Amino acid sequence: xxxxxxxxxxPFTHQASDSAYLFxxxxxxxxxxxxxxFFYYDGVNNGNKLSSPQADDRxxxxxxxxxxxxxxxxxxxxxxxxxxxxIKDEIxxxxxxxxxxxxxxxxxxxxxxxxxxxx
Amino acid sequence: xxxxSRREFDTEGVKKRFMFxxxxxxxxxxxALEILEMVLISAAFEQxxxxxxxxxxxxxxxxxxxxxxxxxxxxxxxxxxIEMEKHDADEDEDIDMVWRxxxxxxxxxxxxLDADDxxxxxxxxxxxxxxxxxxxxxxxxxx
Amino acid sequence: xxLHTVNKSPFERNALESxxxxxxxxxxxxxxxxxxxxxxxxxxxxxxxxxRMGDFKFYVLGPDIDARGLADKPLIxxxxxxxxxxxxxxxxxxxxxxxxx
Numbered sequence: 019x020x021x022x023x024x025x026x027x028x029p030f031t032h033q034a035s036d037s038a039y040l041f042x043x044x045x046x047x048x049x050x051x052x053x054x055x056f057f058y059y060d061g062v063n064n065g066n067k068l069s070s071p072q073a074d075d076r077x078x079x080x081x082x083x084x085x086x087x088x089x090x091x092x093x094x095x096x097x098x099x100x101x102x103x104x105i106k107d108e109i110x111x112x113x114x115x116x117x118x119x120x121x122x123x124x125x126x127x128x129x130x131x132x133x134x135x136x137x
Numbered sequence: 138x139x140x141x142s143r144r145e146f147d148t149e150g151v152k153k154r155f156m157f158x159x160x161x162x163x164x165x166x167x168x169a170l171e172i173l174e175m176v177l178i179s180a181a182f183e184q185x186x187x188x189x190x191x192x193x194x195x196x197x198x199x200x201x202x203x204x205x206x207x208x209x210x211x212x213x214x215x216x217x218x219i220e221m222e223k224h225d226a227d228e229d230e231d232i233d234m235v236w237r238x239x240x241x242x243x244x245x246x247x248x249x250l251d252a253d254d255x256x257x258x259x260x261x262x263x264x265x266x267x268x269x270x271x272x273x274x275x276x277x278x279x280x
Numbered sequence: 281x282x283l284h285t286v287n288k289s290p291f292e293r294n295a296l297e298s299x300x301x302x303x304x305x306x307x308x309x310x311x312x313x314x315x316x317x318x319x320x321x322x323x324x325x326x327x328x329x330x331x332r333m334g335d336f337k338f339y340v341l342g343p344d345i346d347a348r349g350l351a352d353k354p355l356i357x358x359x360x361x362x363x364x365x366x367x368x369x370x371x372x373x374x375x376x377x378x379x380x381x
Contacts, residue, residue: 024278026280053146058171058175058280059167059168059171059280092144098174099171118178119174119175119178120178120181120182122175122178122278123155123175123178123179123182123184124146124148124182125146126153126155126276126278127146127148127151127153127182127184128146128147128148128151132276132277132278134277134278134279134280136279136280
Protein backbone atom coordinates (compact mmCIF):
# COMPACT_ATOMS: atom_id res chain seq x y z
CA UNK A 19 0.00 0.00 0.00
CA UNK A 20 1.20 3.53 -0.78
CA UNK A 21 1.07 6.17 1.94
CA UNK A 22 1.25 9.94 1.86
CA UNK A 23 2.07 11.66 5.15
CA UNK A 24 1.49 15.29 6.12
CA UNK A 25 3.33 16.81 9.09
CA UNK A 26 1.83 20.01 10.44
CA UNK A 27 4.15 20.80 13.31
CA UNK A 28 7.85 21.35 13.91
CA PRO A 29 10.13 19.05 15.89
CA PHE A 30 9.87 18.90 19.69
CA THR A 31 7.19 21.50 20.40
CA HIS A 32 4.47 19.02 19.48
CA GLN A 33 4.51 15.25 19.21
CA ALA A 34 3.30 15.34 15.61
CA SER A 35 6.70 14.90 13.99
CA ASP A 36 7.59 12.00 16.32
CA SER A 37 4.27 10.27 15.65
CA ALA A 38 4.63 10.77 11.91
CA TYR A 39 8.20 9.45 11.98
CA LEU A 40 7.29 6.35 13.99
CA PHE A 41 4.31 5.65 11.74
CA UNK A 42 6.44 6.05 8.63
CA UNK A 43 9.09 3.72 10.03
CA UNK A 44 6.47 1.10 10.99
CA UNK A 45 4.84 1.31 7.58
CA UNK A 46 8.17 0.80 5.82
CA UNK A 47 9.02 -2.13 8.13
CA UNK A 48 5.76 -3.76 7.08
CA UNK A 49 6.76 -3.47 3.45
CA UNK A 50 4.50 -0.55 2.54
CA UNK A 51 5.66 2.36 0.45
CA UNK A 52 5.73 5.89 1.86
CA UNK A 53 5.68 8.00 -1.26
CA UNK A 54 6.08 11.42 0.22
CA UNK A 55 6.16 13.16 3.58
CA PHE A 56 4.96 16.72 3.14
CA PHE A 57 5.85 19.27 5.79
CA TYR A 58 3.40 22.15 6.06
CA TYR A 59 2.60 24.94 8.58
CA ASP A 60 5.29 24.80 11.30
CA GLY A 61 6.17 21.33 10.01
CA VAL A 62 8.69 23.06 7.73
CA ASN A 63 10.93 23.45 10.79
CA ASN A 64 11.67 19.72 10.62
CA GLY A 65 13.97 20.60 7.72
CA ASN A 66 16.17 23.01 9.67
CA LYS A 67 19.70 21.62 9.83
CA LEU A 68 20.56 24.03 12.66
CA SER A 69 18.34 22.09 15.08
CA SER A 70 20.63 20.94 17.92
CA PRO A 71 18.75 18.87 20.47
CA GLN A 72 20.41 17.65 23.66
CA ALA A 73 22.87 14.83 23.09
CA ASP A 74 20.84 12.24 24.99
CA ASP A 75 17.63 12.97 23.12
CA ARG A 76 16.44 11.98 19.66
CA UNK A 77 17.50 14.20 16.77
CA UNK A 78 14.31 14.36 14.69
CA UNK A 79 15.78 16.33 11.81
CA UNK A 80 18.51 13.75 11.42
CA UNK A 81 16.12 10.81 11.92
CA UNK A 82 13.98 12.04 9.06
CA UNK A 83 17.04 12.57 6.85
CA UNK A 84 18.35 9.07 7.61
CA UNK A 85 14.96 7.54 6.85
CA UNK A 86 14.86 9.38 3.54
CA UNK A 87 18.34 8.19 2.61
CA UNK A 88 17.73 4.56 3.59
CA UNK A 89 14.24 4.16 2.09
CA UNK A 90 14.19 6.87 -0.61
CA UNK A 91 11.26 8.65 1.06
CA UNK A 92 10.61 12.03 -0.58
CA UNK A 93 10.67 14.69 2.17
CA UNK A 94 9.13 17.90 0.89
CA UNK A 95 9.06 21.24 2.69
CA UNK A 96 6.35 23.62 1.48
CA UNK A 97 7.98 26.70 -0.04
CA UNK A 98 5.32 29.23 1.00
CA UNK A 99 5.17 28.02 4.59
CA UNK A 100 8.97 27.79 4.67
CA UNK A 101 9.53 31.36 3.51
CA UNK A 102 7.26 32.70 6.24
CA UNK A 103 9.27 30.80 8.83
CA UNK A 104 12.74 31.50 7.46
CA ILE A 105 13.50 28.00 6.22
CA LYS A 106 15.64 28.35 3.12
CA ASP A 107 18.03 26.24 1.07
CA GLU A 108 21.05 27.47 2.98
CA ILE A 109 19.80 25.89 6.23
CA UNK A 110 17.97 22.93 4.69
CA UNK A 111 18.84 19.60 6.31
CA UNK A 112 20.09 16.57 4.41
CA UNK A 113 17.31 14.59 2.74
CA UNK A 114 14.79 17.41 2.43
CA UNK A 115 13.82 19.47 -0.59
CA UNK A 116 11.70 22.61 -0.84
CA UNK A 117 8.79 22.61 -3.27
CA UNK A 118 5.24 23.82 -3.83
CA UNK A 119 1.98 23.04 -2.09
CA UNK A 120 0.88 21.20 -5.23
CA UNK A 121 3.21 18.37 -4.20
CA UNK A 122 0.89 17.67 -1.26
CA UNK A 123 -2.18 17.44 -3.46
CA UNK A 124 -0.29 15.30 -5.97
CA UNK A 125 0.90 12.91 -3.27
CA UNK A 126 -2.66 12.60 -1.92
CA UNK A 127 -3.89 11.77 -5.39
CA UNK A 128 -1.21 9.13 -5.95
CA UNK A 129 -1.24 7.49 -2.51
CA UNK A 130 -3.73 4.88 -1.34
CA UNK A 131 -3.96 6.52 2.06
CA UNK A 132 -3.08 10.03 3.26
CA UNK A 133 -2.50 10.74 6.96
CA UNK A 134 -2.11 14.03 8.76
CA UNK A 135 -0.12 14.48 11.97
CA UNK A 136 -0.56 17.81 13.73
CA UNK A 137 -1.51 19.66 16.84
CA UNK B 138 22.62 13.29 -8.14
CA UNK B 139 19.27 13.03 -6.40
CA UNK B 140 17.05 10.28 -7.74
CA UNK B 141 14.25 12.29 -9.35
CA SER B 142 12.19 9.29 -10.34
CA ARG B 143 10.77 9.01 -6.82
CA ARG B 144 9.33 12.50 -7.19
CA GLU B 145 7.24 11.76 -10.27
CA PHE B 146 3.85 10.24 -9.58
CA ASP B 147 1.39 9.05 -12.16
CA THR B 148 -1.88 10.78 -11.37
CA GLU B 149 -3.35 10.63 -14.88
CA GLY B 150 -7.11 10.13 -14.66
CA VAL B 151 -7.17 10.23 -10.86
CA LYS B 152 -10.28 11.90 -9.46
CA LYS B 153 -10.57 11.84 -5.69
CA ARG B 154 -12.95 13.33 -3.17
CA PHE B 155 -11.03 15.73 -0.94
CA MET B 156 -12.44 17.21 2.24
CA PHE B 157 -10.72 20.27 3.68
CA UNK B 158 -11.71 20.61 7.33
CA UNK B 159 -11.59 23.98 9.04
CA UNK B 160 -12.13 23.86 12.80
CA UNK B 161 -10.26 26.86 14.16
CA UNK B 162 -11.06 30.56 14.35
CA UNK B 163 -9.01 32.91 12.15
CA UNK B 164 -6.10 35.01 13.37
CA UNK B 165 -5.53 33.13 16.66
CA UNK B 166 -3.43 30.74 14.60
CA UNK B 167 -2.34 30.42 10.97
CA UNK B 168 -4.26 27.24 10.17
CA ALA B 169 -7.22 29.08 8.59
CA LEU B 170 -4.98 30.96 6.15
CA GLU B 171 -2.73 28.05 5.23
CA ILE B 172 -5.66 25.67 4.66
CA LEU B 173 -7.17 28.32 2.40
CA GLU B 174 -3.91 28.41 0.42
CA MET B 175 -4.03 24.61 0.14
CA VAL B 176 -7.61 24.73 -1.18
CA LEU B 177 -6.68 27.35 -3.79
CA ILE B 178 -3.69 25.32 -5.02
CA SER B 179 -5.85 22.21 -5.25
CA ALA B 180 -8.13 23.85 -7.86
CA ALA B 181 -5.50 23.25 -10.54
CA PHE B 182 -5.76 19.50 -9.94
CA GLU B 183 -9.50 19.43 -10.72
CA GLN B 184 -10.40 17.08 -7.89
CA UNK B 185 -13.73 17.04 -6.08
CA UNK B 186 -13.61 19.08 -2.89
CA UNK B 187 -15.82 19.68 0.11
CA UNK B 188 -14.58 22.74 1.99
CA UNK B 189 -16.09 22.32 5.41
CA UNK B 190 -16.35 24.65 8.40
CA UNK B 191 -16.91 22.97 11.77
CA UNK B 192 -16.56 24.17 15.38
CA UNK B 193 -14.77 27.56 15.54
CA UNK B 194 -13.92 27.18 11.86
CA UNK B 195 -17.26 28.83 11.10
CA UNK B 196 -15.72 32.13 12.23
CA UNK B 197 -13.25 32.01 9.32
CA UNK B 198 -16.03 33.06 6.97
CA UNK B 199 -17.70 35.63 9.22
CA UNK B 200 -18.49 38.90 7.40
CA UNK B 201 -16.98 42.21 8.42
CA UNK B 202 -13.51 41.18 9.58
CA UNK B 203 -11.46 44.30 10.38
CA UNK B 204 -7.84 43.51 11.14
CA UNK B 205 -6.41 47.02 10.89
CA UNK B 206 -5.70 47.49 14.58
CA UNK B 207 -3.92 44.13 14.66
CA UNK B 208 -1.77 44.90 11.62
CA UNK B 209 -2.60 41.47 10.19
CA UNK B 210 -3.75 40.82 6.65
CA UNK B 211 -7.51 40.34 6.38
CA UNK B 212 -7.63 37.29 4.14
CA UNK B 213 -11.39 36.66 4.40
CA UNK B 214 -12.12 38.14 0.93
CA UNK B 215 -10.09 35.25 -0.47
CA UNK B 216 -12.90 32.85 0.43
CA UNK B 217 -14.83 34.50 -2.42
CA UNK B 218 -12.20 33.10 -4.80
CA ILE B 219 -13.16 29.62 -3.60
CA GLU B 220 -16.78 30.50 -4.23
CA MET B 221 -15.84 31.60 -7.77
CA GLU B 222 -13.90 28.36 -8.37
CA LYS B 223 -16.97 26.46 -7.26
CA HIS B 224 -19.28 28.39 -9.61
CA ASP B 225 -16.88 28.03 -12.53
CA ALA B 226 -16.70 24.29 -11.93
CA ASP B 227 -20.50 24.07 -11.68
CA GLU B 228 -20.95 25.99 -14.92
CA ASP B 229 -18.24 24.38 -17.04
CA GLU B 230 -19.54 21.17 -18.57
CA ASP B 231 -16.02 20.23 -19.67
CA ILE B 232 -14.74 20.08 -16.11
CA ASP B 233 -15.70 17.16 -13.91
CA MET B 234 -15.11 18.83 -10.59
CA VAL B 235 -17.66 19.27 -7.85
CA TRP B 236 -16.81 21.77 -5.12
CA ARG B 237 -19.03 22.35 -2.10
CA UNK B 238 -18.72 24.94 0.65
CA UNK B 239 -20.34 23.57 3.77
CA UNK B 240 -21.01 24.79 7.29
CA UNK B 241 -22.11 22.42 10.04
CA UNK B 242 -25.45 23.66 11.35
CA UNK B 243 -24.78 22.67 14.96
CA UNK B 244 -21.43 24.52 15.02
CA UNK B 245 -22.92 27.64 13.50
CA UNK B 246 -25.95 27.76 15.79
CA UNK B 247 -23.94 26.99 18.93
CA UNK B 248 -21.94 30.13 18.14
CA UNK B 249 -24.94 32.36 17.57
CA LEU B 250 -24.36 32.71 13.84
CA ASP B 251 -26.57 32.19 10.82
CA ALA B 252 -25.95 32.04 7.06
CA ASP B 253 -26.50 35.82 6.74
CA ASP B 254 -23.41 36.41 8.88
CA UNK B 255 -21.18 34.68 6.37
CA UNK B 256 -19.05 36.16 3.61
CA UNK B 257 -19.85 33.44 1.05
CA UNK B 258 -22.86 31.36 0.11
CA UNK B 259 -22.77 28.03 1.93
CA UNK B 260 -24.68 24.80 2.29
CA UNK B 261 -25.73 24.47 5.90
CA UNK B 262 -25.68 20.79 6.78
CA UNK B 263 -26.82 19.03 9.92
CA UNK B 264 -24.18 16.89 11.63
CA UNK B 265 -25.92 13.70 10.54
CA UNK B 266 -25.79 14.62 6.85
CA UNK B 267 -22.24 15.97 7.08
CA UNK B 268 -21.27 12.72 8.77
CA UNK B 269 -22.55 10.74 5.78
CA UNK B 270 -20.64 13.01 3.39
CA UNK B 271 -17.47 12.74 5.45
CA UNK B 272 -17.62 8.95 5.30
CA UNK B 273 -17.43 9.12 1.47
CA UNK B 274 -14.19 11.07 1.28
CA UNK B 275 -10.91 9.71 -0.06
CA UNK B 276 -8.64 12.30 1.52
CA UNK B 277 -9.26 14.51 4.54
CA UNK B 278 -6.90 17.42 5.11
CA UNK B 279 -7.00 19.91 7.96
CA UNK B 280 -4.93 21.75 10.52
CA UNK C 281 -15.18 2.80 6.64
CA UNK C 282 -13.00 5.61 7.87
CA LEU C 283 -10.33 5.56 10.56
CA HIS C 284 -10.49 8.65 12.77
CA THR C 285 -7.49 9.65 14.87
CA VAL C 286 -7.74 11.91 17.90
CA ASN C 287 -4.49 13.23 19.37
CA LYS C 288 -5.69 15.63 22.07
CA SER C 289 -7.04 14.99 25.55
CA PRO C 290 -10.79 15.53 26.00
CA PHE C 291 -9.91 17.68 29.00
CA GLU C 292 -7.92 20.02 26.76
CA ARG C 293 -9.87 20.27 23.54
CA ASN C 294 -13.16 19.41 21.85
CA ALA C 295 -11.58 17.31 19.12
CA LEU C 296 -12.88 13.99 20.49
CA GLU C 297 -16.36 15.43 21.02
CA SER C 298 -16.49 16.74 17.45
CA UNK C 299 -15.08 13.50 16.10
CA UNK C 300 -17.79 11.44 17.80
CA UNK C 301 -20.48 13.84 16.64
CA UNK C 302 -19.42 13.56 12.99
CA UNK C 303 -17.87 10.12 12.57
CA UNK C 304 -20.22 7.68 10.84
CA UNK C 305 -21.46 4.73 12.87
CA UNK C 306 -19.22 1.68 12.59
CA UNK C 307 -16.03 3.64 12.00
CA UNK C 308 -12.85 3.11 13.98
CA UNK C 309 -11.44 5.74 16.32
CA UNK C 310 -7.77 5.56 17.28
CA UNK C 311 -6.54 7.62 20.23
CA UNK C 312 -2.92 8.73 19.97
CA UNK C 313 -0.58 11.16 21.76
CA UNK C 314 -2.49 13.04 24.50
CA UNK C 315 -5.70 11.60 23.09
CA UNK C 316 -5.00 8.34 24.95
CA UNK C 317 -6.23 10.07 28.12
CA UNK C 318 -9.76 9.62 26.81
CA UNK C 319 -9.33 5.85 27.11
CA UNK C 320 -8.86 5.87 30.88
CA UNK C 321 -11.62 4.35 33.00
CA UNK C 322 -12.86 6.22 36.05
CA UNK C 323 -12.36 9.79 34.86
CA UNK C 324 -14.97 12.49 34.44
CA UNK C 325 -14.49 12.06 30.67
CA UNK C 326 -14.78 8.26 30.53
CA UNK C 327 -18.41 8.40 29.39
CA UNK C 328 -17.46 10.32 26.27
CA UNK C 329 -16.16 7.06 24.87
CA UNK C 330 -17.94 4.70 27.23
CA UNK C 331 -21.31 5.88 26.02
CA ARG C 332 -20.46 5.27 22.36
CA MET C 333 -18.93 1.79 22.51
CA GLY C 334 -21.87 0.48 20.51
CA ASP C 335 -21.31 2.98 17.68
CA PHE C 336 -17.58 2.83 17.07
CA LYS C 337 -14.55 0.58 17.40
CA PHE C 338 -12.10 2.25 19.76
CA TYR C 339 -8.34 1.75 19.76
CA VAL C 340 -5.55 3.34 21.74
CA LEU C 341 -1.85 3.55 20.88
CA GLY C 342 0.13 1.57 23.48
CA PRO C 343 3.41 3.50 23.27
CA ASP C 344 1.56 6.74 24.12
CA ILE C 345 -0.15 5.06 27.11
CA ASP C 346 3.22 3.78 28.34
CA ALA C 347 5.01 7.11 27.85
CA ARG C 348 2.48 8.85 30.06
CA GLY C 349 2.82 6.28 32.86
CA LEU C 350 -0.74 5.09 32.33
CA ALA C 351 -0.06 1.39 31.78
CA ASP C 352 -1.00 0.72 35.43
CA LYS C 353 -4.44 2.33 35.04
CA PRO C 354 -7.51 0.49 33.77
CA LEU C 355 -8.80 1.41 30.36
CA ILE C 356 -12.45 1.65 29.38
CA UNK C 357 -13.79 -1.81 28.64
CA UNK C 358 -13.67 -2.61 24.95
CA UNK C 359 -10.90 -0.21 23.97
CA UNK C 360 -8.16 -2.20 22.22
CA UNK C 361 -4.49 -1.38 22.61
CA UNK C 362 -2.38 -1.38 19.42
CA UNK C 363 1.26 -0.62 18.71
CA UNK C 364 2.57 1.31 15.69
CA UNK C 365 2.38 -1.85 13.57
CA UNK C 366 -1.26 -2.11 14.56
CA UNK C 367 -1.74 1.57 13.65
CA UNK C 368 -0.38 0.87 10.18
CA UNK C 369 -2.70 -2.13 9.83
CA UNK C 370 -5.71 -0.05 10.89
CA UNK C 371 -4.91 2.52 8.21
CA UNK C 372 -4.56 -0.18 5.57
CA UNK C 373 -7.85 -1.82 6.62
CA UNK C 374 -9.88 1.39 6.41
CA UNK C 375 -10.72 3.42 3.33
CA UNK C 376 -9.37 6.77 4.52
CA UNK C 377 -8.01 8.52 7.60
CA UNK C 378 -9.41 11.63 9.27
CA UNK C 379 -7.18 13.32 11.85
CA UNK C 380 -9.07 15.34 14.48
CA UNK C 381 -6.47 17.80 15.78
